[in-house]
Amino acid sequence: xxxxxxxxxxxxxxxxxxxxxxxxxxxxxxxxxxxxxxxxxxxxxxxxxxxxxxxxxxxxxxxxxxxxxxxxxxxxxxxxxxxxxxxxxxxxxxxxxxxxxxxxxxxxxxxxxxxxxxxxxxxxxxxxxxxxxxxxxxxxxxxxxxxxxxxxxxxxxxxxxxxxxxxxxxxxxxxxxxxxxxxxxxxxxxxxxxxxxxxxxxxxxxxxxxxxxxxxxxxxxxxxxxxxxxxxxxxxxxxxxxxxxxxxxxxxxxxxxxxxxxxxxxxxxx
Amino acid sequence: xxxxxxxxxxxxxxxxxxxxxxxxxxxxxxxxxxxxxxxxxxxxxxxxxxxxxxxxxxxxxxxxxxxxxxxxxxxxxxxxxxxxxxxxxxxxxxxxxxxxxxxxxxxxxxxxxxxxxxxxxxxxxxxxxxxxxxxxxxxxxxxxxxxxxxxxxxxxxxxxxxxxxxxxxxxxxxxxxxxxxxxxxxxxxxxxxxxxxxxxxxxxxxxxxxxxxxxxxxxxxxxxxxxxxxxxxxxxxxxxxxxxxxxxxxxxxxxxxxxxxxxxxxxxxxxxxxxxxxxxxxxxxxxxxxxxxxxxxxxxxxxxxxxxxxxxxxxxxxxxxxxxxxxxxxxxxxxxxxxxxxxxxxxxxxxxxxxxxxxxxxxxxxxxxxxxxxxxxxxxxxxxxxxxxxxxxxxxxxxxxxxxxxxxxxxxxxxxxxxxxxxxxxxxxxxxxxxxxxxxxxxxxxxxxxxxxxxxxxxxxxxxxxxxxxxxxxxxxxxxxxxxxxxxxxxxxxxxxxxxxxxxxxxxxxxxxxxxxxxxxxxxxxxxxxxxxxxxxxxxxxxxxxxxxxxxxxxxxxxxxxxxxxxxxxxxxxxxxxxxxxxxxxxxxxxxxxxxxxxxxxxxxxxxxxxxxxxxxxxxxxxxxxxxxxxxxxxxxxxxxxxxxxxxxxxxxxxxxxxxxxxxxxxxxxxxxxxxxxxx
Numbered sequence: 018x019x020x021x022x023x024x025x026x027x028x029x030x031x032x033x034x035x036x037x038x039x040x041x042x043x044x045x046x047x048x049x050x051x052x053x054x055x056x057x058x059x060x061x062x063x064x065x066x067x068x069x070x071x072x073x074x075x076x077x078x079x080x081x082x083x084x085x086x087x088x089x090x091x092x093x094x095x096x097x098x099x100x101x102x103x104x105x106x107x108x109x110x111x112x113x114x115x116x117x118x119x120x121x122x123x124x125x126x127x128x129x130x131x132x133x134x135x136x137x138x139x140x141x142x143x144x145x146x147x148x149x150x151x152x153x154x155x156x157x158x159x160x161x162x163x164x165x166x167x168x169x170x171x172x173x174x175x176x177x178x179x180x181x182x183x184x185x186x187x188x189x190x191x192x193x194x195x196x197x198x199x200x201x202x203x204x205x206x207x208x209x210x211x212x213x214x215x216x217x218x219x220x221x222x223x224x225x226x227x228x229x230x231x232x233x234x235x236x237x238x239x240x241x242x243x244x245x246x247x248x249x250x251x252x253x254x255x256x257x258x259x260x261x262x263x264x265x266x267x268x269x270x271x272x273x274x275x276x277x278x279x280x281x282x283x284x285x286x287x
Numbered sequence: 288x289x290x291x292x293x294x295x296x297x298x299x300x301x302x303x304x305x306x307x308x309x310x311x312x313x314x315x316x317x318x319x320x321x322x323x324x325x326x327x328x329x330x331x332x333x334x335x336x337x338x339x340x341x342x343x344x345x346x347x348x349x350x351x352x353x354x355x356x357x358x359x360x361x362x363x364x365x366x367x368x369x370x371x372x373x374x375x376x377x378x379x380x381x382x383x384x385x386x387x388x389x390x391x392x393x394x395x396x397x398x399x400x401x402x403x404x405x406x407x408x409x410x411x412x413x414x415x416x417x418x419x420x421x422x423x424x425x426x427x428x429x430x431x432x433x434x435x436x437x438x439x440x441x442x443x444x445x446x447x448x449x450x451x452x453x454x455x456x457x458x459x460x461x462x463x464x465x466x467x468x469x470x471x472x473x474x475x476x477x478x479x480x481x482x483x484x485x486x487x488x489x490x491x492x493x494x495x496x497x498x499x500x501x502x503x504x505x506x507x508x509x510x511x512x513x514x515x516x517x518x519x520x521x522x523x524x525x526x527x528x529x530x531x532x533x534x535x536x537x538x539x540x541x542x543x544x545x546x547x548x549x550x551x552x553x554x555x556x557x558x559x560x561x562x563x564x565x566x567x568x569x570x571x572x573x574x575x576x577x578x579x580x581x582x583x584x585x586x587x588x589x590x591x592x593x594x595x596x597x598x599x600x601x602x603x604x605x606x607x608x609x610x611x612x613x614x615x616x617x618x619x620x621x622x623x624x625x626x627x628x629x630x631x632x633x634x635x636x637x638x639x640x641x642x643x644x645x646x647x648x649x650x651x652x653x654x655x656x657x658x659x660x661x662x663x664x665x666x667x668x669x670x671x672x673x674x675x676x677x678x679x680x681x682x683x684x685x686x687x688x689x690x691x692x693x694x695x696x697x698x699x700x701x702x703x704x705x706x707x708x709x710x711x712x713x714x715x716x717x718x719x720x721x722x723x724x725x726x727x728x729x730x731x732x733x734x735x736x737x738x739x740x741x742x743x744x745x746x747x748x749x750x751x752x753x754x755x756x757x758x759x760x761x762x763x764x765x766x767x768x769x770x771x772x773x774x775x776x777x778x779x780x781x782x783x784x785x786x787x788x789x790x791x792x793x794x795x796x797x798x799x800x801x802x803x804x805x806x807x808x809x810x811x812x813x814x815x816x817x818x819x820x821x822x823x824x825x826x827x828x829x830x831x832x833x834x835x836x837x838x839x840x841x842x843x844x845x846x847x848x849x850x851x852x853x854x855x856x857x858x859x860x861x862x863x864x865x866x867x868x869x870x871x872x873x874x875x876x877x878x879x880x881x882x883x884x885x886x887x888x889x890x891x892x893x894x895x896x897x898x899x900x901x902x903x904x905x906x907x908x909x910x911x912x913x914x915x916x917x918x919x920x921x922x923x924x925x926x927x928x929x930x931x932x933x934x935x936x937x938x939x940x941x942x943x944x945x946x947x948x949x950x951x952x953x954x955x956x957x958x959x960x961x962x963x964x965x966x967x
Contacts, residue, residue: 089740093753098753098756099753099756099757099760100752100756153757172942172943173942173943180922219482222480225390226388226389226390227388229387229388229389229390230384230387230388232933232946232947233384233387233947233949234384274380274381275384277381278381278384278385278388279388281381281385281429282385282388282389283483284483284484285389285433285481285483285484286480286481286482286483286484287482287483
């Protein structure tokens with residue numbers, strides 16, 4: 018049997034990722050990590066949760082192992098499984114076990130996408146025991162102080178099957194992420210893409226308008242990520258309205274009636 | 288007859304045959320005007336003329352139909368106008384969404400004889416045919432709506448400015464001057480915030496050269512109004528200096544100023560919103576960590592502050608919507624509450640600032656003083672004595688927020704079967720929505736046909752390598768090997784049960800009742816595809832002594848002819864006491880073993896009943912009932928057609944657990960989609 022500890026160089030973030038703090042989220046995360054508390058990042062899609070994790074990984078100088086959760090993710094996918102290699106059965110750690118063994122940050126992105134029976138495996142890691150039972154190995158792994166578990170989810174989902182159970186959510190320190198304030202979002206666009214401040218202002222204004230349509234035709238408004246994408250296309254020479262049409266409008270909805278509204282909002286500022 | 292291509296010729300012949308069949312005189316009159324009709328109208332226009340003739344014939348007989356034929360010229364003129372004109376009814380949903388996107392207080396768009404805003408609605412003509420093309424006429428609608436939105440958003444109807452305006456000694460002379468000065472200010476502001484829109488504002492202003500020159504002169508004389516920081520008081524200050532100057536014509540999108548109507552609305556709203564804000568802050572204050580629930584006489588124990596409000600012109604950027612306002616509680620930092628933020632936006636639009644006393648809240652503030660102190664069980668006894676038909680009522684508690692406790696056995700609830708109506712409604716609805724139903728069925732079929740992989744099976748399509756490896760390890764260790772070594776695909780069991788709780792209050796009379804029943808028909812058809820257990824109950828009642836639940840379909844019942852007739856028989860009743868209905872129907876759901884249990888309410892407004900069950904009392908009891916069923920593992924969700932529901936539903940159901948359908952007619956189309964979204 019062999020375990021597979023994290024090779025730091027593989028997951029370490031060497032260069033400081035660009036991140037604009039919105040409040041004291043970095044301080045809170047550091048305090049939670051120092052106290053071995055798991056962290057829950059709540060917020061709409063594309064508002065900077067994953068970027069925040071990369072930034073904290075760099076800041077704490079710990080590798081971050083990211084798992085994008087999905088319907089078919091099983092507990093074995095997280096913890097590990099036996100594989101047959103040359104006639105031998107070999108144990109291979111899953112990403113969660115690797116993070117625990119190596120004292121890394123394990124980031125379970127969109128945890129509500131995973132089945133509820135899968136998310137239960139993290140329970141004993143999330144309370145003061147900080148233990149990961151690996152049934153197949155008969156091993157009880159104790160997390161080192163450096164290990165940090167972070168999960169993210171989008172509370173805006175309207176699906177009864179995609180809700181975070183109370184027994185799971187009440188183990189976390191929760192950080193609420195929202196879209197950045199307009200001035201800071203402009204700054205992010207300028208620094209991230211190199212567009213002019215004037216263009217960034219227009220894009221942020223447009224994004225703000227689409228966010229006003231949340232629950233009023235749109236499930237969610239344009240995220241910072243979407244307008245960053247639009248800004249990158251514009252910076253590459255694509256006409257602003259065309260860039261928004263492809264990077265924002267079409268990504269937001271397929272409903273022709275809402276699309277018309279979003280297009281008109283776009284045309285009113287660009 | 289003008290030259291026609293063979294297809295058009297065949298088309299006309301077809302119409303002539305139809306007319307011949309209906310009435311030979313009709314055919315003769317039609318043939319007599321056909322040449323002229325083809326000259327005046329394209330073939331599509333003749334088609335429309337023909338449809339109008341037949342429609343009139345069906346409804347009012349031969350004489351009226353011949354009249355339509357005789358009035359061909361008028362029809363042609365109207366038809367051409369309709370071809371190039373724009374219809375407000377078609378544009379209303381778009382315009383309202385568009386204005387919502389721009390931000391600020393939500394505004395309704397509706398038709399009216401005069402073009403103006405009363406700060407809650409924008410009144411536009413039902414039909415516009417100013418320009419040659421439909422596209423331009425639609426743009427004119429948009430610009431007119433935006434211009435009146437700007438009056439609201441950029442402080443044009445601020446209370447202080449409005450009161451000063453109405454005190455001017457010569458208002459009839461001053462008002463047009465103020466309107467012109469405001470147009471300079473608002474258009475400059477729109478140009479700054481919406482450069483794209485500005486192009487259309489210039490293109491479709493409908494002005495001649497003289498009037499353009501006049502506007503330029505007015506702009507030159509009032510440059511300060513063109514700056515971003517200008518407010519309505521700046522326009523006010525310039526009235527006297529501009530009196531007597533020749534006024535430029537109003538632009539096509541300008542509309543009228545009717546300050547008296549606005550003042551009435553505004554004063555009423557200012558009072559209501561202050562009250563509402565303080566109730567919300569009191570509630571939020573109690574919910575902050577470390578705060579205890581205060582009684583109504585507790586001293587001020589909340590410390591609110593707001594940032595992001597510019598006292599000068601309200602919002603210093605158009606993008607400062609609710610998201611830019613920050614509500615602070617003591618040292619605990621920002622508090623997120625969409626309802627309060629929306630209120631702040633509206634207050635700042637009206638007052639230009641947030642007065643300090645608005646944030647001074649008593650810990651136990653209550654906008655609805657509690658009066659009724661009688662005990663519940665006694666009330667029920669009195670109800671029976673009063674002769675109400677309480678057939679074996681079940682008693683439920685009700686949450687009294689003023690006392691922060693339940694009133695035990697307060698609500699007497701009776702279950703009654705809906706009287707079936709044998710009127711072919713179910714079949715007619717299936718026919719009406721047959722095309723939509725096809726797509727609903729298709730999408731629900733895909734939900735039903737989900738497959739999941741099952742591992743560790745004794746038989747299966749594939750080897751389960753995890754199980755095989757474990758079995759090999761066991762064998763080497765001298766243990767018995769498991770024979771569950773296969774994986775296979777199984778049709779997934781959805782394991783979802785749903786209860787539909789239908790609002791049968793009096794306010795659903797008319798359209799709402801019709802679309803509710805239609806929506807239920809489509810839902811039944813869709814749910815039959817899935818085999819999800821479902822039940823349908825209506826609720827209404829009058830006072831806590833007579834709460835009524837109407838059975839339409841029980842969980843164990845199939846969708847029989849009887850159930851279909853009951854759907855058809857759903858009728859508006861009296862009031863909306865929601866809490867007790869939720870508690871009662873929640874019990875049925877709790878008894879089911881399904882993994883996911885949903886309680887979906889179809890509603891048209893706030894909980895409201897006689898005896899104090901309105902306003903905050905009704906909201907608090909409903910909220911409590913929802914919390915109770917949620918604690919029992921039930922997922923409550925609300926589908927409403929109340930456009931104001933965003934103000935109170937997040938508080939009752941949570942921010943992600945409701946949907947507002949802005950157009951009641953869309954309910955049947957949307958409900959199945961919402962259910963699909965909820966359960967996949």
